[in-house]
Amino acid sequence: xxxxxxxxxxxxxxxxxxxxxxxxxxxxxxxxxxxxxxxxxxxxxxxxxxxxxxxxxxxxxxxxxxxxxxxxxxxxxxxxxxxxxxxxxxxxxxxxxxxxxxxxxxxxxxxxxxxxxxxxxxxxxxxxxxxxxxxxxxxxxxxxxxxxxxxxxxxxxxxxxxxxxxxxxxxxxxxxxxxxxxxxxxxxxxxxxxxxxxxxxxxxxxxxxxxxxxxxxxxxxxxx
Ligand code: SF4
Ligand code: SF4
Numbered sequence: 001x002x003x004x005x006x007x008x009x010x011x012x013x014x015x016x017x018x019x020x021x022x023x024x025x026x027x028x029x030x031x032x033x034x035x036x037x038x039x040x041x042x043x044x045x046x047x048x049x050x051x052x053x054x055x056x057x058x059x060x061x062x063x064x065x066x067x068x069x070x071x072x073x074x075x076x077x078x079x080x081x082x083x084x085x086x087x088x089x090x091x092x093x094x095x096x097x098x099x100x101x102x103x104x105x106x107x108x109x110x111x112x113x114x115x116x117x118x119x120x121x122x123x124x125x126x127x128x129x130x131x132x133x134x135x136x137x138x139x140x141x142x143x144x145x146x147x148x149x150x151x152x153x154x155x156x157x158x159x160x161x162x163x164x165x166x167x168x169x170x171x172x173x174x175x176x177x178x179x180x181x182x183x184x185x186x187x188x189x190x191x192x193x194x195x196x197x198x199x200x201x202x203x204x205x206x207x208x209x210x211x212x213x214x215x216x217x218x219x220x221x222x223x224x
Contacts, residue, residue: 024117024148035097036116038090039141040134041109042182048078048134049109050085056101056110064094065101085109088130093123108181113141117148139183 021028030036041049052069070086078084101110120126125146136142141154 024150027150027153030114034114034116035099035112036114037092037112037118037128037141038101038110038133039113040085040088040130041111042135042139043080044182046137046182047080048084049107050088051079051081051107051109052083052085053106055104055106059100059104061098061100062094062096064091065089066091085130088133089127090133091127092118093126113154115141115147115149115153118144118146119148120146135183137182139181 043049050067052067054067054069057065057067066087066089067085068087069083072078072082072084097112099112102112125144128144132142132144134142143149143154
């Protein structure tokens with residue numbers, strides 16, 4: 001009898017719901033505030049949002065952003081205003097995905113996507129250049145040879161979060177100005193940012209409104 005007692009736990013597990021997925025062919029949905037690799041956005045008219053102000057580089061605790069701004073050519077401006085991001089690099093061997101760069105950016109130029117599956121064989125590939133970070137002519141991230149994407153993985157590239165209110169003014173808490181964006185139109189507020197958020201557009205849910213027991217069902221794992 002003791003022999004079978006030893007299998008009790010194993011046999012019980014056989015009847016538990018399966019929580020594993022056939023990754024990477026099947027990917028479970030990512031948490032609402034997942035921080036993946038960055039993209040540099042563009043306005044709907046194709047202009048780049050980055051103005052080369054270097055605030056993101058200044059705030060980065062890992063010192064992994066390198067920016068150099070330059071004056072916009074008057075006859076062919078790259079970004080609205082006087083300056084644009086001439087050089088822009090992020091070193092993913094150092095980035096801790098804290099999102100402070102996103103918080104600091106005054107033009108919503110840099111955001112973090114939900115793309116995270118990349119593996120380099122060359123350390124140089126870990127340093128994403130501006131050409132790799134700026135979204136393409138349709139507003140979508142540019143897939144690099146070392147990135148593993150499946151259809152739909154870039155669906156919420158525009159998804160991001162901002163923990164603080166614009167301009168630091170408490171009167172604006174929870175309200176965000178959403179600028180037009182190439183490929184996604186006007187960006188929709190995410191869960192918890194405004195009362196009239198559009199969860200269907202962002203694919204997000206508010207953690208606060210989800211029963212704790214429901215979270216494992218949505219994101220894997222088990223709740224006891
Ligand atoms: S997410 Fe954090 S660590 Fe990564 S580049 Fe931005 S500020 Fe730096
Ligand atoms: S990404 Fe934003 S914060 Fe960084 S240099 Fe460009 S405009 Fe400035």
